[in-house]
Amino acid sequence: MATAASPLGTVPPVLPATDVVIQTVDLWKIYQMGTEQVAALRGVSIEIKRNEYVAIMGPSGSGKSTLMNLIGCLDSPTKGQYWLNHQQVSELDDDALAHIRNHEIGFVFQTFNLLARATALHNVELPLIYAGVESAQRSARALEALKKVDLVDRKDHRPNELSGGQRQRVAIARALINNPSILLADEPTGNLDSTTSNEIMGLMDRLWSQGNTVVLVTHEPDIAEYAHRVIFIRDGQVARDEPTARGRKARV
Amino acid sequence: MPLKESIFVALDTLWSHKLRSFLTLLGIIVSIWTLVAVVSLVQGVNGYVGAKIAHLGSNAISVSQFSLEEMTDQKLFREARKRNKPITMAEYDYLRDHSRLAQNVVASSSRGTGTNLKAGNHNMTDVQVEGDTANAIALAVYDVAAGRFLSPSDVARGNNVVFIGPDIANQLFPGVDPIGQTLNVDGHDYQVIGEATVQGNVFGQSQDSFVIIPIGVYHAIYGTKGSVEVDAQASSALALPALSDELRMLMRSVRHLHYADPDTFGLIGADSLMALFHQLTGVIAAVMIGVAFVFLVVGGIVIMNIMLAAVTERTREVGIRKALGARRKDILSQFLVEAAVLSTVGGLLGVALAWAFTLLAGQLTPLPFALPWAAVLVALGISTTVGLFFGIYPAQKAAKLEPITALRSES
Numbered sequence: 001m002a003t004a005a006s007p008l009g010t011v012p013p014v015l016p017a018t019d020v021v022i023q024t025v026d027l028w029k030i031y032q033m034g035t036e037q038v039a040a041l042r043g044v045s046i047e048i049k050r051n052e053y054v055a056i057m058g059p060s061g062s063g064k065s066t067l068m069n070l071i072g073c074l075d076s077p078t079k080g081q082y083w084l085n086h087q088q089v090s091e092l093d094d095d096a097l098a099h100i101r102n103h104e105i106g107f108v109f110q111t112f113n114l115l116a117r118a119t120a121l122h123n124v125e126l127p128l129i130y131a132g133v134e135s136a137q138r139s140a141r142a143l144e145a146l147k148k149v150d151l152v153d154r155k156d157h158r159p160n161e162l163s164g165g166q167r168q169r170v171a172i173a174r175a176l177i178n179n180p181s182i183l184l185a186d187e188p189t190g191n192l193d194s195t196t197s198n199e200i201m202g203l204m205d206r207l208w209s210q211g212n213t214v215v216l217v218t219h220e221p222d223i224a225e226y227a228h229r230v231i232f233i234r235d236g237q238v239a240r241d242e243p244t245a246r247g248r249k250a251r252v
Numbered sequence: 253m254p255l256k257e258s259i260f261v262a263l264d265t266l267w268s269h270k271l272r273s274f275l276t277l278l279g280i281i282v283s284i285w286t287l288v289a290v291v292s293l294v295q296g297v298n299g300y301v302g303a304k305i306a307h308l309g310s311n312a313i314s315v316s317q318f319s320l321e322e323m324t325d326q327k328l329f330r331e332a333r334k335r336n337k338p339i340t341m342a343e344y345d346y347l348r349d350h351s352r353l354a355q356n357v358v359a360s361s362s363r364g365t366g367t368n369l370k371a372g373n374h375n376m377t378d379v380q381v382e383g384d385t386a387n388a389i390a391l392a393v394y395d396v397a398a399g400r401f402l403s404p405s406d407v408a409r410g411n412n413v414v415f416i417g418p419d420i421a422n423q424l425f426p427g428v429d430p431i432g433q434t435l436n437v438d439g440h441d442y443q444v445i446g447e448a449t450v451q452g453n454v455f456g457q458s459q460d461s462f463v464i465i466p467i468g469v470y471h472a473i474y475g476t477k478g479s480v481e482v483d484a485q486a487s488s489a490l491a492l493p494a495l496s497d498e499l500r501m502l503m504r505s506v507r508h509l510h511y512a513d514p515d516t517f518g519l520i521g522a523d524s525l526m527a528l529f530h531q532l533t534g535v536i537a538a539v540m541i542g543v544a545f546v547f548l549v550v551g552g553i554v555i556m557n558i559m560l561a562a563v564t565e566r567t568r569e570v571g572i573r574k575a576l577g578a579r580r581k582d583i584l585s586q587f588l589v590e591a592a593v594l595s596t597v598g599g600l601l602g603v604a605l606a607w608a609f610t611l612l613a614g615q616l617t618p619l620p621f622a623l624p625w626a627a628v629l630v631a632l633g634i635s636t637t638v639g640l641f642f643g644i645y646p647a648q649k650a651a652k653l654e655p656i657t658a659l660r661s662e663s
């Protein structure tokens with residue numbers, strides 16, 4: 001399944017299959033730490049198709065978050081190519097990247113990353129503000145999104161008045177508000193207990209079943225089991241790429 | 253991000269750090285306060301003095317030892333001092349007798365130092381003493397409130413009578429009708445014959461603290477060394493230039509000046525007096541406005557500083573916004589609007605203080621103070637501009653942050 005790194009390195013993929021939404025080719029990320037170079041990613045080539053449900057696993061420091069940030073257009077690679085919906089991301093300018101982050105990708109973080117001083121409703125509204133949606137429609141849609149994560153009664157609460165699970169649900173509502181086709185979640189349950197984790201994963205599952213492409217990073221094997229495919233990363237490289245039990249079942 | 257949203261966020265931030273915001277804004281507040289208050293002050297004083305001079309009669313013209321130009325220009329004054337002679341009573345008599353265009357020709361003498369008064373066991377110091385001709389009341393800013401002014405026979409005979417300002421009546425004759433009482437001025441006794449109407453203060457200086465005695469008596473006591481001031485009144489403003497020409501011609505002939513000689517005296521009309529006054533208040537205003545601009549620049553730098561701190565403090569917020577699709581210009585405008593809102597609020601507070609100042613000054617002085625709306629608008633425009641200008645650098649710093657770097661920051 002793993003696309004072997006091209007021997008020529010940066011050659012663009014030959015006409016990517018139309019249902020491939022994420023494709024990386026020999027992706028490198030090298031951090032310069034003083035005189036020392038830290039290679040967080042060392043030639044990662046993966047393909048993810050539309051409506052796939054993928055988990056990324058690997059030991060701490062192996063480069064999972066680095067990869068997710070590149071996929072989410074929050075960071076740029078040192079070397080290699082990244083094709084998102086058949087567009088090469090490295091060729092896009094700042095505003096185009098902002099547009100992608102706004103319209104095409106919903107990102108859920110382990111640490112929630114909500115605005116501390118804003119209410120749940122306002123946090124959910126934020127992507128719509130940058131999409132240029134006018135105010136009345138914004139709050140209507142944000143309320144709708146909060147309804148989906150079952151938090152309408154907490155809409156006027158600030159993050160510090162919410163539980164961890166509630167905060168993550170707000171973050172998920174925010175990630176979904178602009179109907180992105182790709183949902184990226186970096187350890188979305190990393191700060192939550194197992195019951196709340198299962199609640200969150202139930203939400204992710206529903207999103208996947210509605211046609212979204214879901215990629216999530218996790219340390220926990222039972223969380224990874226929600227996915228249909230697991231990519232193992234070790235030392236900045238793809239070590240294994242295989243279907244999960246659920247994935248195998250789905251394929252039959 | 254729409255402007256309304258930015259302004260809302262900015263006000264919210266400002267409100268959540270009330271004390272810090274206030275301290276940040278001190279520079280702007282003080283400078284806008286100064287700007288608006290100075291303009292109001294200058295307008296008020298100009299209006300007041302303008303009204304006074306109009307009351308004095310814009311149709312009046314003074315003949316004095318020096319012209320306004322000579323009095324306000326060091327170099328001209330040094331030359332004129334060698335050349336110009338004091339106006340004498342003989343010259344006054346000549347002008348009065350020969351002018352055909354003037355309705356009234358008045359003479360008065362006064363001196364720079366104040367005078368000591370005594371009545372019974374009451375004393376007063378530093379009062380202005382003036383010697384007048386009997387017709388001086390026609391050109392005076394005040395009217396007769398009680399009793400009468402100097403009569404022609406008082407002046408002709410040199411009667412020891414005095415016409416007093418209301419301050420003198422209040423302080424030396426409390427609860428007593430001053431008319432007919434005896435007043436001692438610098439050791440000489442006079443009989444009080446009348447009292448003037450109230451004029452109030454100009455620049456905190458009472459206009460009602462004076463005594464007026466017949467001009468001949470004045471010269472007998474205080475000497476004739478100083479120049480007499482001659483004031484002549486034209487029938488109308490239109491007749492003023494002709495009167496001015498006539499007075500110059502008469503003065504030159506009585507002094508036997510050759511046609512090529514410069515004037516050895518000055519002619520001062522109400523218009524030139526007003527022009528001089530505007531020049532004076534203009535200088536004061538220019539200095540104050542200069543000071544205000546220094547405050548403004550200081551205020552702007554403080555705003556820049558606080559905005560840089562805000563950017564550092566909210567790096568993570570910038571990261572979150574960028575991760576959710578904020579473009580550079582969205583972040584840029586957010587911080588710019590915040591800086592502008594901050595400084596505009598400072599400007600508004602400054603205007604409010606200036607407004608309170610004008611109200612208070614209007615209560616305590618007779619000056620017609622008003623909030624100058626044009627100055628208020630300009631001041632608010634300036635304060636907003638200062639915020640925008642000094643906000644550019646911090647806002648650019650925020651806008652340029654990489655999303656992932658910003659998200660990773662600890663704040």
Ligand SMILES: Nc1ncnc2c1ncn2[C@@H]1O[C@H](COP(=O)(O)OP(=O)(O)OP(=O)(O)O)[C@@H](O)[C@H]1O
Nearest residue numbers: 031033038039040059060061062063064065066067
């Ligand atoms: N900004 C950075 N500067 C320098 N090195 C970095 C930076 N970010 C990540 N790294 C390094 O890159 C490597 C991969 O980091 P990354 O965060 O991707 O790991 P991870 O797989 O997500 O780990 P974890 O499971 O603990 O979250 C690590 O060795 C880390 O020290």
Ligand SMILES: [Mg+2]
Nearest residue numbers: 064065066186
């Ligand atoms: Mg990580």
